Amino acid sequence: MKILMENWKGFLEEALETNAEQKKYIIDWGKRNSFEIEEKKPNLLVVKVEPDISSGKKKDARADVLKKLQKDLLPLGFVYDSTRGGSYGRFVMSGVKGKFNQLVVLIKSTSPVGRGSGAQLGMEAENKLASYISEKYGSMGITAKTSGAGHGSDLTISARGKKPMTIEIKTTLGSDFGQFRIGYDTQTKKWRAMQTKGFLKNQKIFQNIFNTVVGPFMNNKAQFTPDMLKMPSINIKNNVIATLKPLEGTGDFKKLLQKSWFGSTDERIPFDFNKISHYYASKGDQFIQIGKKGLYALSPDGASELGVPYFGTTGLNGIVRVRVKPHGGYNGTHSFTIAIKITGKMKNSPLNLTNEADLDKVIARYFDQ
Numbered sequence: 592m593k594i595l596m597e598n599w600k601g602f603l604e605e606a607l608e609t610n611a612e613q614k615k616y617i618i619d620w621g622k623r624n625s626f627e628i629e630e631k632k633p634n635l636l637v638v639k640v641e642p643d644i645s646s647g648k649k650k651d652a653r654a655d656v657l658k659k660l661q662k663d664l665l666p667l668g669f670v671y672d673s674t675r676g677g678s679y680g681r682f683v684m685s686g687v688k689g690k691f692n693q694l695v696v697l698i699k700s701t702s703p704v705g706r707g708s709g710a711q712l713g714m715e716a717e718n719k720l721a722s723y724i725s726e727k728y729g730s731m732g733i734t735a736k737t738s739g740a741g742h743g744s745d746l747t748i749s750a751r752g753k754k755p756m757t758i759e760i761k762t763t764l765g766s767d768f769g770q771f772r773i774g775y776d777t778q779t780k781k782w783r784a785m786q787t788k789g790f791l792k793n794q795k796i797f798q799n800i801f802n803t804v805v806g807p808f809m810n811n812k813a814q815f816t817p818d819m820l821k822m823p824s825i826n827i828k829n830n831v832i833a834t835l836k837p838l839e840g841t842g843d844f845k846k847l848l849q850k851s852w853f854g855s856t857d858e859r860i861p862f863d864f865n866k867i868s869h870y871y872a873s874k875g876d877q878f879i880q881i882g883k884k885g886l887y888a889l890s891p892d893g894a895s896e897l898g899v900p901y902f903g904t905t906g907l908n909g910i911v912r913v914r915v916k917p918h919g920g921y922n923g924t925h926s927f928t929i930a931i932k933i934t935g936k937m938k939n940s941p942l943n944l945t946n947e948a949d950l951d952k953v954i955a956r957y958f959d960q
Contacts, residue, residue, distance in 0.1 A: 610634055610694045613667070613684065617696060620663060626656070627701075637697045653679050653698050660698070669696070673922045675837055680920050717745050717760050720944060724748060728954060744876050750958045758886075758944070759871050759879040764907075768867055768931040771797045773805065774833035775815060775927070782809040782927075785833055796870035796931075804862045804911050805929055813852040835915070835925040842921035849915055857914035867933065868903035885940030886953065897956050899940045907935040 617636055621628035627639040638660065643652040657679055661671055664682050673680040682696040717737040724735035732751040738744060744757035761768075771793070772785040784790060784801040815832065819825070824841040826834045835841050849856050871879060872889040879902055880886050887902040888894035894901040909931070916928040942949045 613694050616667070617664075624659070634694045635697070636694070637699050639699055639701050641701050649702070651700060653700060656698055660696070664696070673839075673920050675919065675923070680923075720760070721746055724950070724954075727950075733954065733958065746880075748954075748957075753958050756957050757875055757877050759876045759889075761879065761881045763882045764884060764933060764937070768933060769793055769797065770928055770930045771801075772833065773801065773809065773927045773929060774831040775813075776831055777815070777820065777827060778830050780814065782806055782813070783831070793870075793874075795873060796866060797929075799866065800862060800911060800931065801929070804860050805913060808858065808860055809852075809913070812858075813848075819848070833926065837919060837923045839922055841923070841925060842917070845915045845917070845925050853913070857912055860911045860913065862909040862911055864907050864909040864933065865903050867909055867931070868901075871902075880944050883939070883943070883945075884937060885943035885949075887940055897942065897953060899942050900938070905935075905937040907933050907937055910934050 614630070614634075614636060617638075618628045620626075621638065629637045629639060631637050638656060640653050640656050643650040660682060665671070668684055669682045670684070671680060671682055675681055679698045684694055721735040721737050724733065728734075733748065734750075735746060735748045737746055745760040746758040748756040748758070771790045772787060773782050774785050775782055782805070784798060784805075790797050815825075822844055824835045824838050824844045825832060826836045835845060852858070868889055876889055877893050878886055878888055878897070878899070886897070886899050887905065888897060888899050889902055891901050893899075910933070912930040912932055914928055914930075915925050918924045918926060942953055944950055944953065
């Protein structure tokens with residue numbers, strides 16, 4: 592036992608010494624190339640990449656950094672693993688295993704891009720508006736708060752002795768109006784909605800859309816053939832396929848499924864737009880603010896009260912987007928994801944919470960100041 596312990600101690604010291612040299616090289620590489628390298632924890636380095644804003648919009652700039660890392664790290668014995676480590680994979684030392692002695696290098700953006708960026712912008716907009724309202728109207732006894740990532744309305748404006756004003760906030764009309772996941776039961780050969788926390792939070796509308804739109808389509812068009820079920824990327828738990836495994840070849844298998852089921856990369860199915868308006872009203876929201884479009888009421892009474900359009904009669908269309916969604920790169924984990932979207936054109940509301948004069952009118956009309 593003593594000999595084994597001494598051998599293990601020697602092996603560990605050698606691994607740590609090797610890792611220290613590798614870490615120093617990568618940190619120096621970051622300095623030479625003007626990248627910040629953060630050591631999140633022992634043996635985990637993160638290359639932090641600023642988004643590209645040359646076009647006026649925030650774009651992910653990690654692709655070029657990935658190519659440079661491949662060029663500079665692969666000769667040192669690092670291996671690029673595209674199936675783990677996020678959407679841009681990770682670099683690990685070849686032949687080294689175990690979390691205590693394997694050095695891992697990840698590539699992360701310094702600020703969210705893509706859908707993550709949209710979600711963060713939405714929360715920033717809510718927090719900014721709530722702070723502004725509380726500061727401007729605080730002397731009148733009016734305050735505002737947000738729900739953050741939790742339950743409840745995005746924005747609640749309150750006044751002493753008055754009924755609170757509850758508002759759903761969307762940065763653009765193109766924002767997702769909710770997402771949920773589905774899974775395939777290999778015994779019944781039927782699709783089902785997965786009972787995640789997000790699904791249960793919005794079960795009233797999600798279950799209805801699954802029952803009337805998504806389920807009928809997927810059960811008719813999206814079956815796993817016997818050959819598909821033999822593929823190594825298939826992940827079956829409790830007789831349900833809820834995800835694809837992160838493996839080499841998963842990205843190609845995802846493409847095969849998409850072509851077989853949708854004929855393209857996804858499927859977009861229309862549904863009754865009024866379900867959106869009724870859903871937000873049923874969960875307690877009285878109004879909805881949509882970016883530059885402005886403020887809309889979620890009930891005819893609210894429309895009359897503030898003099899804004901009723902959201903349910905704006906002439907918009909509901910669309911359900913069905914796709915096999917990647918979570919961690921081309922060969923990473925994939926889920927069967929449903930996104931609820933709205934399309935069409937709508938006239939701007941006469942009132943917008945982001946306009947100071949309009950906000951004064953909203954506060955005065957709702958709270959009778």
